[in-house]
Amino acid sequence: YDCIKIPDNYEGYSLDMFCIPKHYENDVESILIPKGLITDRIERLARNICCDVGKGPLVGLCVLKGGYQFFGDLMDRIRTINASGENSVQMSVDFIRLKSYEDDHSSGEVKIIGSDDLSSLTGKYFIFKQDIVDTGATMKKLLNTLTKFKPASIKVASLLVKRTPRSTGYRPDYIGFEIPDKFVVGYALDYNEYFRDLNHICIISETGKKNLLF
Numbered sequence: 041y042d043c044i045k046i047p048d049n050y051e052g053y054s055l056d057m058f059c060i061p062k063h064y065e066n067d068v069e070s071i072l073i074p075k076g077l078i079t080d081r082i083e084r085l086a087r088n089i090c091c092d093v094g095k096g097p098l099v100g101l102c103v104l105k106g107g108y109q110f111f112g113d114l115m116d117r118i119r120t121i122n123a124s125g126e127n128s129v130q131m132s133v134d135f136i137r138l139k140s141y142e143d144d145h146s147s148g149e150v151k152i153i154g155s156d157d158l159s160s161l162t163g164k165y166f167i168f169k170q171d172i173v174d175t176g177a178t179m180k181k182l183l184n185t186l187t188k189f190k191p192a193s194i195k196v197a198s199l200l201v202k203r204t205p206r207s208t209g210y211r212p213d214y215i216g217f218e219i220p221d222k223f224v225v226g227y228a229l230d231y232n233e234y235f236r237d238l239n240h241i242c243i244i245s246e247t248g249k250k251n252l253l254f
């Protein structure tokens with residue numbers, strides 16, 4: 041499947057065109073992807089996934105924290121499709137957090153914490169929901185770690201993929217938008233835990249970067 045490619049020189053929408061919480065109006069440069077566009081794009085991603093997954097069962101794996109908004113919205117659309125379509129897919133969910141090993145040179149694996157029981161993955165179809173794939177390094181490590189559990193198939197859905205020279209070239213199976221190499225926030229994407237309560241995907245301002253540092 042192809043995805044929506046936002047060009048490098050795209051400036052986004054002015055803050056005056058949409059609603060931004062007052063507490064962020066100085067920390068955001070422009071609106072890159074308004075919430076409504078995200079919602080409509082997710083509806084199509086859900087249809088693509090349902091077409092491919094066949095009879096399932098499907099395990100939806102949410103990579104916290106950044107993925108929770110995308111995960112919730114995508115699973116909601118898949119449920120709607122299941123409720124109305126002629127073929128439906130039984131779904132379950134699991135939530136994981138990732139910690140890269142302290143001695144980061146490690147065997148290209150990441151530590152997965154918080155999931156119920158990864159051995160339940162064996163023989164199941166599954167869809168990862170990732171908020172953003174930047175270099176793709178974490179995703180590759182994660183897939184390394186998970187294939188050990190012999191799932192029937194692993195597919196990855198990412199709302200965003202960054203066009204960056206630092207990319208490992210990893211491409212998820214379902215992508216919402218390909219974006220320029222800029223730091224984006226909102227729709228659960230954070231900067232030092234800020235902006236998770238911002239609906240639209242925005243470009244952070246220089247002021248924001250300075251004010252909201254650790």
Ligand SMILES: Oc1ncnc2c1N=NC2
Nearest residue numbers: 174222223224225229230
């Ligand atoms: O642009 C980004 N915004 C938030 N979080 C991350 C980003 N890139 N990698 C992680």
